[in-house]
Amino acid sequence: MLDTVNEFLLEHLIxxxxxxxIAVVAISALSACWQYFHSLITHRNEDVKYRLANGLxxxxxxxxxxxxxxxxxxxxxxxxxxxxxxxxxxxxxxFLIHFEMKHHDT
Numbered sequence: 001m002l003d004t005v006n007e008f009l010l011e012h013l014i015x016x017x018x019x020x021x022i023a024v025v026a027i028s029a030l031s032a033c034w035q036y037f038h039s040l041i042t043h044r045n046e047d048v049k050y051r052l053a054n055g056l057x058x059x060x061x062x063x064x065x066x067x068x069x070x071x072x073x074x075x076x077x078x079x080x081x082x083x084x085x086x087x088x089x090x091x092x093x094x095f096l097i098h099f100e101m102k103h104h105d106t
Contacts, residue, residue: 007073010069010070010073013066014069014070015066017062017063018062020062021059021062021063021066022059024059024062025056025059028051028056028058029052032048032049032055036048053097054101056097057094057097057101061094064087064090064091067087068087
């Protein structure tokens with residue numbers, strides 16, 4: 001019974017987290033693009049790079065949440081290995097984005 005409830009919830013939560021991650025990337029990219037073109041017209045110094053990096057970092061958090069939820073559904077060791085590699089790569093990307101944002105502030 002509990003396994004059925006878990007599978008039902010995970011089958012809906014995982015795509016939702018993935019979709020939110022995609023939406024955050026799209027909205028962040030469009031917003032940064034709009035801000036960039038606006039700064040070209042108004043000749044104001046806007047921090048477009050920081051805004052885009054912040055959106056990408058948030059998106060990676062949602063994507064990593066989906067990958068972590070997928071670990072509950074793993075049935076074979078090979079699947080766990082692939083998920084582990086994907087999580088490690090996304091964590092590395094997230095770390096690099098945060099590192100870039102931190103050095104951009106100084």
